[in-house]
Every structure is written in C-alpha cells, then in structure tokens.
Amino acid sequence: MVKETCLSCDIKSAAVGFLDELQLKLLGENCAEAVFKKGETIIKQDSLSSNIIYLKEGLVKTSMEWNQKHQILNIIKAPAYLGIPTTLGDKINQYSASALLETRACFIDIGTFKMLIDRNGKFAYEIIMHLCQNELNQYRRCVARSQKHVNGLVADTILFFANDIFNKSSFSLPISRSEFGDLIGTTQETVSRVLNAFNEDGLIEMKGKAIEIKNHEMLSQISIKG
Amino acid sequence: MVKETCLSCDIKSAAVGFLDELQLKLLGENCAEAVFKKGETIIKQDSLSSNIIYLKEGLVKTSMEWNQKHQILNIIKAPAYLGIPTTLGDKINQYSASALLETRACFIDIGTFKMLIDRNGKFAYEIIMHLCQNELNQYRRCVARSQKHVNGLVADTILFFANDIFNKSSFSLPISRSEFGDLIGTTQETVSRVLNAFNEDGLIEMKGKAIEIKNHEMLSQISIKG
DNA sequence: ATTTTAATTTGATCAACATCACTTTTTAAA
DNA sequence: TTTAAAAAGTGATGTTGATCAAATTAAAAT
Numbered sequence: 001m002v003k004e005t006c007l008s009c010d011i012k013s014a015a016v017g018f019l020d021e022l023q024l025k026l027l028g029e030n031c032a033e034a035v036f037k038k039g040e041t042i043i044k045q046d047s048l049s050s051n052i053i054y055l056k057e058g059l060v061k062t063s064m065e066w067n068q069k070h071q072i073l074n075i076i077k078a079p080a081y082l083g084i085p086t087t088l089g090d091k092i093n094q095y096s097a098s099a100l101l102e103t104r105a106c107f108i109d110i111g112t113f114k115m116l117i118d119r120n121g122k123f124a125y126e127i128i129m130h131l132c133q134n135e136l137n138q139y140r141r142c143v144a145r146s147q148k149h150v151n152g153l154v155a156d157t158i159l160f161f162a163n164d165i166f167n168k169s170s171f172s173l174p175i176s177r178s179e180f181g182d183l184i185g186t187t188q189e190t191v192s193r194v195l196n197a198f199n200e201d202g203l204i205e206m207k208g209k210a211i212e213i214k215n216h217e218m219l220s221q222i223s224i225k226g
Numbered sequence: 227m228v229k230e231t232c233l234s235c236d237i238k239s240a241a242v243g244f245l246d247e248l249q250l251k252l253l254g255e256n257c258a259e260a261v262f263k264k265g266e267t268i269i270k271q272d273s274l275s276s277n278i279i280y281l282k283e284g285l286v287k288t289s290m291e292w293n294q295k296h297q298i299l300n301i302i303k304a305p306a307y308l309g310i311p312t313t314l315g316d317k318i319n320q321y322s323a324s325a326l327l328e329t330r331a332c333f334i335d336i337g338t339f340k341m342l343i344d345r346n347g348k349f350a351y352e353i354i355m356h357l358c359q360n361e362l363n364q365y366r367r368c369v370a371r372s373q374k375h376v377n378g379l380v381a382d383t384i385l386f387f388a389n390d391i392f393n394k395s396s397f398s399l400p401i402s403r404s405e406f407g408d409l410i411g412t413t414q415e416t417v418s419r420v421l422n423a424f425n426e427d428g429l430i431e432m433k434g435k436a437i438e439i440k441n442h443e444m445l446s447q448i449s450i451k452g
Numbered sequence: 453a454t455t456t457t458a459a460t461t462t463g464a465t466c467a468a469c470a471t472c473a474c475t476t477t478t479t480a481a482a
Numbered sequence: 483t484t485t486a487a488a489a490a491g492t493g494a495t496g497t498t499g500a501t502c503a504a505a506t507t508a509a510a511a512t
Contacts, residue, residue: 127354
C-alpha cells in the first residue's frame, strides 16, 4: 500500500493549507492514518495524551466521565481536528473520544505539530481561530443545556443532526437513547418519552433510530422557546 | 502622565515573555490601559468585538445572556487574558464581561495581536496552550454543573473563591446571591438557603458577604459527593 | 437622617424530571 | 433458529429545586 502523503491529501485543514512544501513533507513523515469502527475508542480519558488527531472521514463523540456518570461534550464531524485541547492542555487526557460512525483519522506527532505552530504563523493562527470558535460553541451548548427544558434540548439535537451533521431531514440517529441523554444532560427514559411524544404529535416520524423531520417549523419553535 | 511601556511591565503574560524588544515596542504602541470600577462593563455581548484584553489587576466575570436569563461562564483573576475566544472567534461579542472588583486592563489592537501570532511562534504557542487549558476548565465546569446537586455546587464555589481567587479561607464574596445562582445554574433563593444551611451546620461562618470557611474537610466532601 | 431602592431571607406550593420496576423490542451471539 | 443480551418503551412514585409571595435587612440616594 502506498502511503498517502499530506501533500496530495485533498481534505487538508484550513491550517495545513498554509504550510509550504517542506512543512507538508515534515507533517507527512510524522503522521499516520488509522480507521476506527463504530463504537471504537479513539482517545481514552486518563491515559497519556500523545497525538493531535485530524479526522478525515466519519463522526466522533467526545465525552467526560465523572462519578460513573458521563456526559457527551461534543459531536464532531470530519473533516476536523479532534483533541487539541486535551493533547496540548494537559499531559493526561481529560476526556474520551469514540467513533459514532466508521472514522478515518490521522495521528499527528505532538512535537511536529508544535514545530509547525512555531515555524508557521498562519498555521498557528488558524489553529487559534479553530480553538476560539470551539470555545464559543461550547459556551452556547453549556448555557442551552442548563437553561432549556428537555423538550427544547431534544428538539435542538434533532435539528443539529439534520442541519449540521447529515444535511437532510431524514437520517439515522447515530447514538442510543442513553447517549442522547448524556448529550443533553437527562436520562434515557426521558429522551424516549420526549421522542415518542414528538412522534405522536407528528413533529417527527420515527422508527427505532430512523428519524424524519415532519414539522421543521414547530421543532424550531420548541427549540427556541426551550 | 508617563505611559507605561510594555517593555518595563512587570506582569507580562507568559506569551508576551517570548516577545523580543522590537515586538514589545510594537505591542506597547498598540495598547492602552483602562481602569474599571466594580460593576462596570468591559465587554458587551452583541457589540462588535474590537480588542484583546489583558487584565493586569482585578477580578472579572464573563457571562452569556439568553432569553433574558443569563449565566456566568467564568470568573477570571488578573493577571490573565480576557475575551480571546470572542474577539478572535467572532466579529460580534458572544458574551459580556464586567468587573467584580476594581480592574486594570490593557486593550490590545487585534491587528497587532494577530501580527505577533504570525511573527512569533513561541507567543502563538503560549496563546494556544492558554486556550486549550481554558477549554478543559470549561468542560469540567459544564460537567460539574449538570451532574452535581446544588449543595455540591455551592461548596465548589466557596472553595473556588477561597483556594483559587483569594488564597485564604476568609474572604468577602465578590458576587451577589443572584450572581452566585447564575454561576452554578440555580436561583438566588436556593443559594441563600444552601449558604444559610452551611452556616447553621458550622461549615462556614457567614455574615452578609463575609464568609469564613470553618470546616474545609466537610466542604470538600460535599463538593466531591455532589 | 430619612426615604428609596435593591438584596437577602424565609415559607408554601408546584412542576419537571429522576428513579425504580417491569415489559417489549431489537440486536447480537451461539 | 434459538438463546442471550442489550436497547427502548411505559407506568408509578418521589425528590430536587423552581416559582410565587412576602418580610426583613442592607445599601444608596436625597
């Protein structure tokens, strides 16, 4: 198998787009691609953080465990970086990441990543922008989660998958009811009840994991009102 | 009044510590210091974001408003940067910041800040580290807030002020009961009740805003158990 | 000093959602 | 195909903390 070089990669991140040929070569020599099946762990909380990860294809959740409970922090769709905060911010991984769908990921050596930040200001700036936007999103999620009621949060999540992840109003939910609960800070039972209520009311048409949005308008209303 | 130059500033950030003389001069020519009284707004949500702010002295809260309710995102003690995510991540400020105590702050021109990132890799790397650590803290706070009960959150907050902000077990709470509620996602009534219960039980000694921790051990237990 | 305004406390009631217990359905394994 | 195991649905009950209402205290303003 011929190793794909970063030079020829057609799904470069915005940051990598600013690297020159030499830097791309350096990156290519210090990264490795791996494929994760649905459910497989990519980053394990409490293990040593060792690589920056760039997702080329797939869908990933990040989650943090605390007192046996765990909470989903984020759902990340390729192409995107994964785990920069936990890799650069701490020696030990502060959260886990696992594949929600089959996922292809490049593992980039930290030393190389640091070197690129050091040598290429445009690269560094793109990484900074990315971190800033991430943090803003995190703030928004956190505020929503603590201020909206479950109906609003469930509506939010359905719209999130439809609009941001799958770009269509009909999709297969890539998470269980229990994970859905971990994402919005509630229990699987409550998620089940709310989803079924939405189904009854004709807002969505649902069979198992298959969801189709039937009333986008009403769902947005519920999302906004909370 | 003689303008204090960044060169002679003795509370430089770690990042600024990596700047050379020329870059320090550039920074000094493109920043301005201002003093905010307790309660004054430093960053206003929904206004245009225009400067990176470096806090030299004081204490600040950042908060996000949504549906008339607002939530405190963070309490930031000088010396520290303020508002990098909202300034670099969006044209419009996504959150507000206001002084909890009298605060001295340097306003740094965005263009200059970007230039420093571009020209000095060590500077950029320090900023990146700072953003990463911030994001990890934000994750922890968010998980705690949605998984702990109010007793645990109130205990957390008392310990936070004692350990991280004032470095002593006796201090004057720089926020109202209502702000305390916004910080942990509850109401002023609930905060009042819990604080008074802690007072009754001898965990703290409280008179108005003055708080003294009497039982550090027990408070930590409550904080951990949630 | 007195009035006004805001912050805090306290009590009573209520609603949202968790928890528990159990059934049903789906998926995976043997 | 059958069995086992996980996921999802449903009802009954309970708890936490919100909400509403009012009193008290503290802080500003005149």
